[in-house]
Every structure is written in structure tokens, then in C-alpha cells.
Amino acid sequence: MQTVLAPDFASPTLRQRMKSMLGVDFYRLFHTPMFYIFLAIAALIPAMVSSMGMMAEPGGTAAALFTNAWNIVAADTPLYVVHDIGEYANMNMVFIFGGIMVSIFIGHDYRSGYVKQLFTTHSHKSDYMLSKSLVCAFAMACMCGTYLLGGIAGGLFSGMAFHARVFPLLFAILGKVVMSLGWASLYTFLNVILRRQFGVSITSSFVLGTGIPIIGAAALVGNSPLLNVFLYGSSVNACLSSTIVTLLTCTLVSVVWAVIYNALGTLILARSDVY
């Protein structure tokens, strides 16, 4: 009797799957005008904030937000509770614009029906979460770069002083850049769970990006280092008095939250209807 055997189809490896998915996501990122618009916004905001110093004249009404140009990148010390906009206006703002960008980027996947094409192939839900988190983290890191350039240009233009020790400044900048991964994972997760409510996903990304929950918590518990375990807390902790420990803390917090959000997002995608 002849036995009918199942055809021997090959399973793509994780490396193959990730390579193709990252390729597609990076292609999309570099070919969407939105990415460049957000890079420009990230550069313009610090330039505009720094330029407000130009308006500060003796007896004038406007006051300079900073005297030190590097404060547009990071505060002097970790301040979880902000008292004025000057304390708030630093590179952490990138994570707010970044949230909106991630919402639009992932929202396109669902509105165009692209996920339908993607998830009918061998792509895994975990690959999707990881690929989106990495690509969006890269985009936010680029925004940190243009923000830095915008801040420096604004500082030079307004004639502000540049006072900072090199290594703490470097640690602060790198600390904020590595936080991009954690933030991108949070936004990817939010947009996966709110994939059918585009408006809500943008709003929630914005609200969490502003760090309101941590600012509220800090108002209750004070400037506690315990808040550094959260994304906003660690982002604030990366300041002009940073050390290598700050950078390592930022890296650890970012990676741990990225793992948590990726795992949760994968679980939700795997247990719910995709499209």
C-alpha cells in the first residue's frame, strides 16, 4: 500500500524572519516623510526653546528658560517633580513626539491592511513586536540626535553659555538615547493593544510620554531614586550629574521594560484576532 507523505516544507529560522521583517520596517521608516518631519520637529523644538533666551532683555517681559545651553539636553540634577516648563524642557520631550510617531507608524500597518499580508505568512507575533520596537527605538535615537543638534544651534544662536563636564554630559545624552528602546517598546505595546482605536492609541502614547504618572507619583513620594525603575524616572535620572552608573541603570531599565512590553504585546497578539 502506498503511503501518502506530507510535503516537506522548510521552516524559516528566527534570523531569516527577523532579517526580512527588520528590512521591511527600516525600508518603510526611511521611505515615509513622517520620519523626516519628526526629525525636523525634534530639531526645531530645542532650537525654539533656546532662542527664547534671545527675548530676555533687562526690564523685558520674557525670561530666559536657561542660562546653560546644555540644560536643553538635560537638567542639572534628577527632578521628577517639575515646577516650571524650563525644568521640563529637555531631551525627554523626544519621547513624547516619538510616541506620536510610533502610533502613526504602527497605525498604518492596520489601516492599510498590511498586517493581514504579514500575519498570513510565517511571521511570528514576537518578531513583529521586536522589529517594531527596534525600528522605532532607532527612529527615536535619531530624533535624540537631531534634538541635540537643534539644542546646540539654538544655544549658539542665543549666545548661551555651554557649561558641562564632558563625561556626565556624555552619559546623560547616551542615557537618554538608550532609553529610546524602552519607550519604543511601550509605544509599540500600546499601539498593539489599541490597534483598533487609532485616536486613543495616539492620546495614550502622548499622555504616558509626558511622564504624568511619574510626575504625579513624585509629587506624593518626593524625589525618590525608586522612581528610576520606571521609564520616565530613568529618563529624568540621565542628567548633567550622570555617572557611568546612571548610564548602566538607564540601559538596564530600558532593556527590562522592553522585554516586559515585548512579552506582553506578543501574548496579546497571539491570543487575539489580528484583523
Place this chain on the structure above:
Amino acid sequence: MNAIEIRGLSKRFGNKQAVDGLNMTVPEGAIYGFIGENGSGKSTTEKMICGLLHPASGSIQLYGKDHTDDAIRSQIGVLIEAPGCFPNVSVWNNMLLQAANLEIKHPEEEIAKVLKTVRMEGAASNKFKHCSLGMKQRIGIAMALLGHPRLLVLDEPINGLDADGMRIMREILTDITQKGNCTVLISSHILGELEKIATHYGIIRHGQMIREMTAQELEADCPTYIALRAGDGTGAKSYLEERYHRVAQEENGTLRIYDATRPEEVVSFLYEKGVTVSEVWTAKISLEEYYIDLMESRRAQA
């Protein structure tokens, strides 16, 4: 080996039982026409096969493997409702993205080939949003053909296609099943087109499979009848009912006699009664008529 084997598949959306214990068998190499009313559960079943929806219960086996298996997922080509393309991206680049998802080795060659197959090579540089409905459907088919799939799942693929598009579709599906070792599951409301290509049929109602059959079985189930047009249609009908048991009249006046075998016998019978027959021919019940009769009988039973 069956390409698709579904047992006891169920899916519920809120209060609506979309698919209810569905059983389905699609043999390898078949063009399986999946037929049913709107909301009968066709698209839901196809989405479950493709992994877009999670079944509440039941099993789906594709080529003997669970439908979630990576190895089999890379062998499926899909067109569900409309192709999932980025509107501001060109047709070619949308195809490139899907080719990357499928890890196709030489994407340019493959894309050029499938676009040529669906006669869309001239639209490659168009932005997807600028394509017409029919063009989008053809692009969706081209996308589903990328990577030489072993199983094609097509949900209403001929909607919006012009006559030429439908002909091309027929040629493609027949060709890939005969030469390409591919199986096709196709749902459509355009039964006349489906009848021309399908080798197997499955009829679904209220989420349950009410009939599965081969094209040969359908042929045997669809009786031949004698159709005629007479000067006095109403009179002719009453005469015919005296002699035959199964006589029906269409809206346009054409009379059908299901239990007569020889047209000349019917014509001479009416001639004897003084009725002139202007046209007479033999015909077969179409898939559409068969389907409508089946649905009506099910409704009557319900």
C-alpha cells in the same frame, strides 16, 4: 493528502455564532469553490485558515500540519477582501515588501513575472492608491502568487474584475493547479464564473457546511431539462402539466420540463394540442440555480 482538513471549527463574535462546528475537506490540487450567503461564515473560515482569526474550537490541518506551523504558513498565498498595501507606496514597492516578508531570493524577477501573469506590468510604478478596484484585485492576486504558494486562499477575488480580468483569473487558477501543484480555496458570489473552474464545492449556511461535493457530483445532481418558448405560454403550461409532473415557468415565459427526455416528443405533443412552439432546446441546471434551490429548501425546512 488533503490540502485543507477542518474538523469542528467554531468562531463566535459577541452574540453571533459566525462558524458553528464546520467540517471541510479540500483535496490537494483542487479548485474548491466555497459558496454561501452573505454572513454565512465564509470569510471568517478563510481568515481562520490563514491565521488572522483564532478559532474558538476545532482543528485546521494544512497538508497534514497544524495551520499555525511556520513551514506551512510560508506556503500560503492569500487575498482576503482586498490586498493589504500601503496606499502611498508604488505597486512595485508594495510587492517588494511582501516578497521580503516571504524571503523570496530573487524578488525582482518574481515580481515582474507575477505582474505579467495578471497583466499589470504597466502599473508597477503607479502608487497603489491610484489603482482602480479591478487593478487592485489583480495586484492582490499577483501578491498571493508570490513565492509559488502550495495553497491559495482567495476571498471574493473576482469582485471588480472586468470580463478580461475574469478570464485571466480562470486561466491562472487552472494553470497553477494543473502545472503548479497548487490547491485553491476560492469564495465568490459570482457562481457562473466559479462553475467554469471549480473541481470541488462546499456550501456553507449559518456557519455550517451543508453540502460538499465534486464537480462530477454536482453535474449528476443538476438535472437536464427541456426548455421551450410557445405562442401561448400559459396554455402550453397547463397542457404540459397533464402529461409531465415537473413543469416550471420562468419569469420571461420560458417553460421547463424536467421529466421529459426527448424535445421532439414534447413539441409533437403540444402541436397535437394546437400550441405552436417557437423555440426548443435542452439545458442543464446551473450551479446558481442549484444553489438557490438548495438555500430555498433549507429556508423552508427551517
